[in-house]
Amino acid sequence: MDNTSNMFNPSLAAALMKLDPEDGEQIMEYLKTQALLTREKALLQASVREQKKLLVENGKLKKDIEQLRVQLQEKQRRRIAKTLFSSAPPTPNQGPAPPTPVNQAVTPTGASVPPSSSSHEQRARQGRRRRGERKAPATCDALSLGVEPRVDVSRLDLRVGRILSVRSHPLVESMSIQEVDLGENAPRRVVSKLGEKTQLEELQDGLAVLLCNVKACKLRGVVSQARILCCSTSDDCIELLAPPTGSVPGDRVTFLNYPGDSDRELQSKQRVWELLQxxxxxxxxxxxxxxxxxxxxxxxxxxxxxxxxNCTIK
Structure with missing residues (x-):
């Protein structure tokens, strides 16, 4: 008997045969087939989960390697700059200058004279010059690295939210204000422009996808703390992007081919959203x-x- 038969108690088979002598054997075969399918489905799901886990780990390893490479380049540049400044050649046709006592200055003829205000100023200028020379390599490093941050969808913090309430904006007829549960301690307030044809009362208690790491900003006097993602073919035809069945507030929306970590907050000067949209x-x-x-x-x-x-997401 195969492994599938071991899944069933012999008493179950006997009971089925007793209850339904004609179809009992067919019922047992059906149950065995369903058990095999269930086991194969579980194995397939485990394989897919393991593949996704490996992709995420590979992405993190690539990121770590890139950071180590940048750090190594920076250390090499600093070491080269330090070597160049510490081994400057002496002036041609002259030997190394003799050491000068701290409390004496040297005239062009080589005679020592008592210290004066001019010697103090000269030492101060030399000190400032030396300090400037030490800072120069760091400036060169910052300019020469030229490392640009990645620009892909993994930088967006996308989450599922539930719209708790929705009302019209008091100042702008085309805008609305939503209170959205994102699985946090308190709901967030979101100001949206959803189009004139959108029935606001139908949005309440519905699920939506929100961009959560945008910088909070005032829109016509009301602070908006996130952005609801919509799809549209025109300004009049707008729909909220719908999460899959079974989603709950706070669920993260991710991308299999882009496993990086999202930004804590998108910087407006980098225009990440505008580049990705x-x-x-x-x-x-x-x-x-x-x-x-x-x-x-x-x-x-x-x-x-x-x-x-076949439409855009905004």
Whole structure:
């Protein structure tokens, strides 16, 4: 008897045969088949999880190697600069200058004279010059490294949120204000422009995908602490991006091919969102993606547009 048969108690088979002599054997075969399928599905899921884990670890290792390479280059430049400044050649046709006592100055004829105010000023200038020479290599290092931060979707902190309440903006008719639960100690306030055709009352208690590491800013007098991601084909046709079934507030949205860590806060001068936004799209199946890599809530599925396809995400 195969391993599948061992999954079932012989008494169960006997009971089935007693209850239904005609179909008892078929029922047992069906149960065995379902057990095999369940076991194969579990093995496949374990394999996929292990593959994703390896991809994440590889991404972190690449990041660590890059940081070590940069540190090594910086140390090498500092060591070379220090060697060059410490081994400057003497002036041609002259031997090394004799040591000068601290309390004496040397005239052009070589005679020593008592210290004067001019000698103090000369030593001060030499000290300032030496200090400037020590600082020069560091400036050269900063300019020569030229290391630019990565610009990919892993820098975005995307999370699932539940809209607790929604109301119109008191000053701007086309804007609305949402209170959103993101699995934190307190909900965040978000100001959005969702279009005139959006029924605000239908958004309450719904799930959405939010960009959470944007800098808080005032929009017409109301502070907005996050950004709700929408998909649209025009200003009038706008839908909220929908997380997969089973998502809960606080779930992270990640990208299999971009396993890096998100920024603590996106800096406006780097314009990360503006650079990434053209590559955030909904494909012809309605799946949200970045350069072909789907918005994924691990273990639950992909984020989608409710009805739109082939459109932008903003």
């Amino acid at each position: 053209p590559d955030l799209r909904v494909d012809n199946r309605g799946v949200a993606n970045y350069k072909g890599c789907g918005f994924e809530v691990k273990g639950k599925g992909l984020c989608r547009a409710p009805s739109l396809t």
